Amino acid sequence: MGENKFDIAYGVGLLPNWSEHGAAIDQLIKILHIFMIVLFVSWGIFLLYCLIKFRSRPGHKASYQSATSKLPKYAEIGVVLFETFLLVGLSFPIWSRYRLQKPDAEKAxxxxxxxxxxxxxxxxxxxxxxxxxxxxxxxxxxxxxxxxxxxxxxxxxxxxxxxxxxxxxxxxxxxxxxxxxxxxxxxxxxxxxxxxxxxxxxxxxxxxxxxxxxxxxxxxxxxxxxxxxxxxxxxxxxxxxxxxxxxxxxxxxxxxxxxxxxxxxxxxxxxxxxxx
Amino acid sequence: MSHEHDSHHGHELSFIQKYVFSVDHKVIGIQYGITALTFLFFGFVLMMLMRWQLAYPDQPMPIVGSLFPNGMPNGLMTGDFYNELGAMHGTIMIFLGVVPLGVGAFGNYLVPLQVGAPDMAFPKMNAASYWTYLTGGLIMFSSFFLAEGGAAQSGWTSYPPLSVMAGQGQTFWLFGMVMLITSSLLGSVNIIVTIVQLRVPGLSFFKLPFHVWAQFVTSFLLLLAFPPLEAAGVLQLMDRLAGTSFFLPSGLVMGESVMDVAGGGNVVLYQHLFWFLAHPEVYVLILPAIGLITEIIATNTRKPLYGYKTIIYAAIFLGFMSFLVWAHHMFMTGMGTVMSDFFQVTTMIISVPSVVILTVLIITLWGGSIRYNVPMCFALAFLPMFAIGGLTGLPLGLSASDIYLHDTYYVIGHFHYVVAPGTLFALFAAVYHWYPKAVGRKMSSFWGKVHFWGSLISINFVFFPMLLQGITHLNRRMYNYPLTGEGTTLWDIYPHSASIQYLNEVISIAAWVLGAFQLVFIFNFFLSIKFGKKVNDNPWEATTLEWATPTPPPHGNFLTEPTVYRGPYEYSVPGEKEDFSPQHIEPKPA
Missing domain, CATH: 2.60.40.420 (Cupredoxins -  blue copper proteins)
Known part of the structure; x- marks a missing residue:
């Protein structure tokens, strides 16, 4: 590695943010990843549980009846609501600032x-x-x-x-x-x-x-x-x-x-x- | 039924008629399958070469490097050659590998069997589809040997003006693409007509296996989405060959000379046409794969699918919505708020049917009796892998987070999770599952498990680090860092990428290991033809119609035309002796 002529120590993860509008983008990325990890982990635990509990073994029979829990429906509604929040609460405002709120020509x-x-x-x-x-x-x-x-x-x-x-x-x-x-x-x-x-x-x-x-x-x-x-x-x-x-x-x-x-x-x- | 007639009393077909220029959907399916697997392996090799350059930039490649005197003089890869590899890797994997395997091979082989038909609706058109595909593929492949310029090198997306100014390889790419699109159109019409017209008595639409539904929706996507790309391809070809400028604006300056074109074209227009195909194309990749693993999961949990109608409606909705999300690939072209808001909303909406499909598949496991054979392992691995692929699509589908993540390795990690450990694992599952029907023998379970665990572990070491690299803003399509200029190290040129360069080495080694595990598959595939364990007509004790045929099915498929009495997933029906109740066997009155 050569001499660092730059003024930032770069590592792994989101790069440092040096702009006024960037903090909101970073926040969105972080919220998204927390959401993704929570969803994936809880869903993965459920998958693993099914894979172990319902494994084929002597004396175990599959049931013709399917699960009747309402949980998946609620989970899906939850996902939809959260996505709506992501859109309206975070992404739309950031993008409109990025695209529409052009700074005053006098000051820029x-x-x-x-x-x-x-x-x-x-x-x-x-x-x-x-x-x-x-x-x-x-x-x-x-x-x-x-x-x-x-x-x-x-x-x-x-x-x-x-x-x-x-x-x-x-x-x-x-x-x-x-x-x-x-x-x-x-x-x-x-x-x-x-x-x-x-x-x-x-x-x-x-x-x-x-x-x-x-x-x-x-x-x-x-x-x-x-x-x-x-x-x-x-x-x-x-x-x-x-x-x-x-x-x-x-x-x-x-x-x-x-x-x-x-x-x-x-x-x-x-x-x-x-x-x- | 003329084909049935042929199979029983007809004259003997010559070897060439039977195995080469066959009109039998099963032979064509297998031809598609072998060709597609070959192209997949070839595309994989291209990527293994690229990974050398990424892990050890500008170091001579030992041994292999000497095979490419033009692309790698003295074993050192040139930027042009790297771009050729990149463009052709993407094109081959998608258009010559995964789609022909999912739609061409399994669509062809299974759809007529699962609807109980003796063959496709248009057998000769089916053969024409295969030969057009092979010709297109060979045209593309041959461009590597062009003396001037080599293969296409403007990315699999081929954005003009770069692609219009590129060497001859791009012309080959476009000709090849037009052939491939024609092939897809022939194939998709055939599948649609077969499903609508050739279902056996009793087989109503809502008794079809979900795989048939998935192929049905996929065929509509191919039929409706490919023509815009064909148009775009022809327009680009005109820009290259006939001096038009559909995609070239006025006043382009190359070096110091003003390009001699009429101008007035628009570079973003091509991107709209391209992505209008290329987003539905994603679902063309995924839907058959989901269809295939649905069959495998239902068979191996020994219980009916949870929410059969739900998953069908989800697939139809997914297909419809896939036409309305294309511009989320183009947020960075300078899109205004109205457009971007629209495409963000549609993108979030399309995630809903995907979640529904995954939910249906996972809840099907609940209450089952899961058999962990090789196809089931691959099918189950699809679920979390596809979930990672789907979830990482969220930050890319929101224009605000896309500002940062666009064009980084995050994108590469995302879509590879969808296509490689997602779709391709599903296709591997399908190969293992239907191989006994086509061959009469099973593939080795032991080597199948070796292939499965080796692939699953190494593939995650390939694609997960890419997500981390993407978060740290490593740009894609970078072939090295310059050895002259401001500095000679990555730290000087792209300081933010230097801290994650070591991950490139990890990824490359994992990719080569992954390649080695595919050799296990190849050997298993070919050796099992001779040495695999012999099986009966229905080795997995499944319910759908393809298992009601002799093994391997003769030309004409069924000995007598079956009649369907029940739904596709009647497993563990209370009061019945066996834990599977095939569709064509009449339930005994209680």
């Missing part, structure tokens, strides 16, 4: 996650909060893996990161998940996040990290012969640290001739303002 960090065989590209919109438009024919794996249109003003302060996704602690993050080639799946086990990255479709997920540190992104959908090396990292930082990181990050498409381009930018902003 918005990123795009574009999967490709076999890497994760994280697209940050920069200070303006707007993503530059992307076009497939502009993709260049070395200089522009996302195919961002660098002539568009929204792209000027955009930047991207390959493999590592920096996010601030305690701030909601909305990630729009998509893919350039085949289906991948964006999973951060420690944050209890999983979402297929479907080419041609964009699906948002959101989470709020509760601790700082470095954790894994795992591709959770078979994507080819390099599937197992399609890993990534989430670096969770204190908000100030994250701001600093973002400010220092190079903006590849920032126009060099400041005067004319800035003028363009201003005009764009003005026209936008006028049209809205």
């Amino acid at each position: 960090l918005h990123v795009r996650v574009v999967a490709q065989a076999f890497q994760w590209n994280i697209h940050y919109p920069g200070e303006d909060g707007k993503f530059g438009p992307t076009r497939p024919e502009l993709v260049n794996n070395a200089f522009n893996p996302l195919g961002i249109d660098k002539t568009h003003p929204d792209s000027y302060d955009d930047f991207w990161s390959v493999g590592t996704m920096n996010v601030p602690k305690g701030v909601p993050v909305v990630a729009d998940i998509t893919s350039k080639d085949v289906i991948h799946s964006f999973a951060i086990p420690v944050l209890r996040v999983k979402q297929d990255a479907n080419p041609g479709l964009v699906t948002p997920v959101w989470f709020t990290a509760t601790k700082t540190g470095k954790i894994s992104i795992v591709c959770s959908q078979l994507c080819g012969n390099g599937h197992s090396r399609m890993f990534g990292r989430v670096q969770i930082q204190e908000p100030e640290e994250f701001k600093k990181w973002m400010a220092e990050k190079k903006r590849p498409f920032k126009p060099k001739e400041k005067k004319s381009e800035n003028a363009n930018l201003d005009i764009d902003k003005v026209t936008e303002g006028a049209s809205s």
